[in-house]
Amino acid sequence: MFFRLDDEQREIQELARKFAQHEIAPHADEWDEEHHFPREVLQPMAELGLAGLLVPDQYGGLALPRLTGALIYEQLAQADMATAVWLSVHNMVAGLIAKFGDEAQRERWLPRLVSGAALGAFSLSEAHAGSDATAIRATARREGDEYVLNGSKYWVTNAGEADLYAVMLRTDAEARGRGISTFIVERDTAGFSIGKLERKMGLRSSPTGELIFENCRVPAANRLSAEGDGLKIALSSLDGGRVNIGSIAVGVAQAALDVAVRYAGERVAFGKPIGAFEGIQFMLADMAMKTQAARLLVYEAAWKMDNGEPSITAAAMAKCFATDAAMAVTTDAVQALGGAGYVRDWPVERYMRDAKVGQIFEGANQIQRIVIARGLLGEVASQ
Amino acid sequence: MNIVVCMKETPSITAVKRFTADMRLERRKEDAEINPFDEYALEEGLRQREKHGGEVIALCMGPVTATENIRKALAIGADRGVLVTDPALEGSDAIGTARALAAALQKLGFDLALFGSAAADSYGGVVPAAVAEVLGQPLLSFASKLEIADGRAKIERAAETGYQVAEAAIPALVSVIQTINVPRYPSMKGIMQSKKKPIDTFSLADLGVDATLVGVAGAREKATGSSPVDTQRKGELFSGNDGAADRIVAFLVEQKVL
Numbered sequence: 001m002f003f004r005l006d007d008e009q010r011e012i013q014e015l016a017r018k019f020a021q022h023e024i025a026p027h028a029d030e031w032d033e034e035h036h037f038p039r040e041v042l043q044p045m046a047e048l049g050l051a052g053l054l055v056p057d058q059y060g061g062l063a064l065p066r067l068t069g070a071l072i073y074e075q076l077a078q079a080d081m082a083t084a085v086w087l088s089v090h091n092m093v094a095g096l097i098a099k100f101g102d103e104a105q106r107e108r109w110l111p112r113l114v115s116g117a118a119l120g121a122f123s124l125s126e127a128h129a130g131s132d133a134t135a136i137r138a139t140a141r142r143e144g145d146e147y148v149l150n151g152s153k154y155w156v157t158n159a160g161e162a163d164l165y166a167v168m169l170r171t172d173a174e175a176r177g178r179g180i181s182t183f184i185v186e187r188d189t190a191g192f193s194i195g196k197l198e199r200k201m202g203l204r205s206s207p208t209g210e211l212i213f214e215n216c217r218v219p220a221a222n223r224l225s226a227e228g229d230g231l232k233i234a235l236s237s238l239d240g241g242r243v244n245i246g247s248i249a250v251g252v253a254q255a256a257l258d259v260a261v262r263y264a265g266e267r268v269a270f271g272k273p274i275g276a277f278e279g280i281q282f283m284l285a286d287m288a289m290k291t292q293a294a295r296l297l298v299y300e301a302a303w304k305m306d307n308g309e310p311s312i313t314a315a316a317m318a319k320c321f322a323t324d325a326a327m328a329v330t331t332d333a334v335q336a337l338g339g340a341g342y343v344r345d346w347p348v349e350r351y352m353r354d355a356k357v358g359q360i361f362e363g364a365n366q367i368q369r370i371v372i373a374r375g376l377l378g379e380v381a382s383q
Numbered sequence: 384m385n386i387v388v389c390m391k392e393t394p395s396i397t398a399v400k401r402f403t404a405d406m407r408l409e410r411r412k413e414d415a416e417i418n419p420f421d422e423y424a425l426e427e428g429l430r431q432r433e434k435h436g437g438e439v440i441a442l443c444m445g446p447v448t449a450t451e452n453i454r455k456a457l458a459i460g461a462d463r464g465v466l467v468t469d470p471a472l473e474g475s476d477a478i479g480t481a482r483a484l485a486a487a488l489q490k491l492g493f494d495l496a497l498f499g500s501a502a503a504d505s506y507g508g509v510v511p512a513a514v515a516e517v518l519g520q521p522l523l524s525f526a527s528k529l530e531i532a533d534g535r536a537k538i539e540r541a542a543e544t545g546y547q548v549a550e551a552a553i554p555a556l557v558s559v560i561q562t563i564n565v566p567r568y569p570s571m572k573g574i575m576q577s578k579k580k581p582i583d584t585f586s587l588a589d590l591g592v593d594a595t596l597v598g599v600a601g602a603r604e605k606a607t608g609s610s611p612v613d614t615q616r617k618g619e620l621f622s623g624n625d626g627a628a629d630r631i632v633a634f635l636v637e638q639k640v641l
């Protein structure tokens with residue numbers, strides 16, 4: 001057992017903190033208020049190396065361990081959860097091309113993604129297929145050297161802003177889970193358009209929207225891996241995604257805790273700082289415990305992935321616990337600030353709105369609990 | 384082009400400053416960072432290398448623990464580091480520091496030696512000139528712009544009503560001010576690669592510097608006491624609807640703000 005980060009991890013964490021606090025935090029409130037997607041920070045982030053976290057060196061990436069990645073996302077989310085989320089989606093797409101793409105595909109797309117010239121999006125969900133991804137209906141039909149894409153995809157982070165879309169589509173109507181394939185679709189492909197953009201509770205600077213395919217033709221060379229591998233690719237990407245979302249949740253929880261602690265030292269009621277009241281002290285203590293416990297679960301899951309140990313249960317625990325903790329901690333932060341917590345002069349109401357989605361996406365927390373329970377009960381759980 | 388950037392390790396600006404019994408600044412490893420003014424010198428060195436090729440060496444005189452901050456310079460982009468460290472250097476004043484740095488610069492050889500305009504701990508600002516004096520080479524000080532062409536370094540120095548232009552043949556020493564550039568962030572890759580870049584360590588003996596001329600032994604400058612800055616702010620309250628605006632205007636005129 002060794003609870004200390006090494007020099008490299010600390011330096012990378014420090015760099016992420018510096019960048020996040022200087023280049024992101026001062027704008028986060030405005031981006032949220034104005035639903036502004038901050039494309040302008042993609043390039044500077046790419047220069048730091050943040051747009052190729054999972055990509056091998058030969059394509060310009062860093063191929064960082066998951067644990068180091070978790071440290072980075074935690075810092076970014078302390079400044080702005082929305083930014084950390086869209087960056088994690090981008091990295092997930094680059095990561096899946098690196099892992100499942102062939103040499104030509106890697107050469108074609110990775111340098112663009114890693115340099116920040118192109119932004120990635122990941123599209124699995126549909127209106128009728130969220131938790132149950134096997135229910136996907138949008139199709140890709142083979143015609144010679146091409147596929148013809150039809151149907152619509154929902155809830156796509158970076159919709160409209162992204163240049164490359166990793167899309168899971170049905171290539172076989174009969175085989176449910178095994179009838180899905182992954183395609184990379186470029187933004188300017190004919191027959192591909194962006195539908196409705198959602199109006200959201202939080203995460204407002206990160207667009208979420210619909211992709212529409214109407215007889216959209218893509219070369220067969222845009223299919224990743226074999227036909228039928230799509231769900232496997234998506235689920236494998238989401239495994240790592242869970243650790244990322246967990247670390248993002250830890251970041252937003254820490255940010256909320258920091259504000260609440262500062263406020264408790266300054267705000268005076270009944271002649272004392274409110275931090276002198278046990279009612280507030282206990283709340284802050286609980287917030288700190290939840291945040292730290294979440295952090296340790298996330299680090300452990302990341303460490304297991306990096307060391308090739310079984311990590312499915314660990315990743316599910318990390319994602320579920322950390323996002324539940326973030327929801328509880330941000331809600332308590334609003335409470336600790338009282339009226340100030342409920343208005344936009346302070347960032348905690350944004351933290352609370354943003355935190356909620358963590359419990360829903362990248363596998364809703366009910367699904368994470370099912371995964372954990374299956375690990376405990378085996379066959380019994382599936383009866 | 385051989386570019387050497389002199390970088391000091393200083394306690395971070397926000398760190399609480401304490402003095403030792405003999406009136407020296409207590410330096411804690413946790414608070415140590417690259418002197419913020421030197422980051423501009425490093426950035427300028429990297430930009431000159433991007434234009435003219437060559438190598439950037441980060442040169443630091445300090446305790447062994449300063450290696451960590453030299454690594455940071457390597458992560459930002461310097462090619463290699465040199466640490467001048469020796470127990471006898473402890474307590475050096477500006478002249479002692481200049482002797483050690485000058486000897487290191489001479490040993491390394493350089494076309495361009497870059498400095499920040501001052502260090503954030505002592506704000507002396509005389510080391511660059513003292514090094515130039517020891518080396519007998521020109522110093523172009525307080526540069527807000529630097530151009531190297533045809534074997535000459537040319538700078539602009541901000542003055543009250545415009546700027547002065549100064550130039551000298553290289554090798555030359557240049558100290559820079561903060562308007563000269565915007566220092567870049569290190570990159571993640573830079574951090575990872577910095578571990579593989581070399582850092583050489585020189586002692587006084589390696590540099591052939593007489594130990595009695597540096598450190599406490601050679602210091603001619605001695606701090607004898609310290610007192611906190613009086614930070615009391617004066618405030619004047621103008622209130623009421625009656626003529627407050629006129630009084631504020633009068634006050635601002637008096638203060639030469641308007």
Ligand SMILES: Cc1cc2nc3c(=O)[nH]c(=O)nc-3n(C[C@H](O)[C@H](O)[C@H](O)COP(=O)(O)OP(=O)(O)OC[C@H]3O[C@@H](n4cnc5c(N)ncnc54)[C@H](O)[C@@H]3O)c2cc1C
Pocket residue numbers: 089122123124125127128129130131132154155156157158200203208357360361362363364365366367370
């Ligand atoms: C802001 C945002 C961004 C998103 N970004 C992306 C993206 O980039 N790409 C993408 O593909 N998708 C994205 N999604 C979609 C997201 O992954 C889905 O919303 C999520 O998978 C849940 O699916 P659903 O909304 O259809 O909910 P449903 O599956 O309909 O679930 C509704 C409720 O039922 C529960 N439930 C479902 N099945 C079970 C069960 N077996 N047992 C117990 N409870 C169950 C769920 O936990 C949930 O509480 C995003 C969503 C949001 C809100």
